[in-house]
Amino acid sequence: MDEEIGAIERNKTWELTDLPEGARPIGVKWVYKKKMNVEGEVERYKARLVVKGYRQKEGIDYDEVFSPVTRMESIRLLISLAAQSQWPIEQMDVKSTFLNGVLKEEVYVEQPLGYMKRGDEKKLLRLKKALYGLKQAPRAWNERIDGYFKKTGYEQCTYEHALYTKKSEKDMMVVALYVDDLIFTGSNTKLIKEFKEAMEKEFEMTDLGLMKYFLGLEVKQSEEGIFISQERYALEILKKFKMEDCNPISTPMELGTKLSKFDGGERADCGNIEV
Helix, strand or coil: CHHHHHHHHHCCCEEEECCCCCCCCECEEEEEEEEECCCCCEEEEEEEEEECHHHCCECCCECCCCCCCCCHHHHHHHHHHHHHHCCCEEEEEECCHHHHCEEEEEEEECCCCCCCCCCCCCCEEEEEECCECCCCHHHHHHHHHHHHHHHCCCEECCCCCCEEEEEECCEEEEEEEECCEEEEEECCHHHHHHHHHHHHHHCCEEEEEECCEECCEEEEEECCEEEEECHHHHHHHHHHCCCCCCCCCCCCCCCCCCCCCCCCCCCCCCCCCCC
16 A cells, blocks of 8 residues: 555655535545466555546546557467567566556545545545546556657557557567557567666566466467467366366367368458568
């Protein structure tokens, strides 16, 4: 909890003030969660200060809320590109992601329980940046990171708005954004290193190194290539339905299924992709 409040104050997320006439404050609460690693073990315990966004009213407290994320199909395509080109795939995590989003609306929240300013308990907090739970928080964060990428020379994919590319002579960088997770690869290790340094300078980041686990997808990278699986996900499904001791089967599809090279569908036009 101290770490969360520290991050909020370092980011200058709010300021203590009196409630203006006609304004309506929103409550906050603490949410606790466990962060798991690739082995399914508890990596750390987190406390998150969350705004009771369900009390917000559209058109008064917020307008735009949508924030794009990279589709799983695009993540698989990125992995395929890296595997074919023998590029490393790395991963970074943005700390306190939504705290980086700048708010356009005036939003007032109550002081968090246990951290009220002594002598000013009746005052409220005016948010200058977003907090988790706000309806517009994802949108505010996306505008912030999108603006940063475009300012630093990255091009947004026309058909996948959370995917960015940057070309430098014969080299190329590809970055996929999924809320607070960044998956990126490139043809030059120097470009990857410069990207990581720039991101750590702009935001509070956690460098996770080579990509190992993402949205249920396990990734193993070695000199032999890139291998993906969903072993942990499959085991969790079996455990959920109490089937850990069920009989295994070597063919995960219907017996007698005929596979053909072409299924009669229309060919997809992928355009001219230069690597």
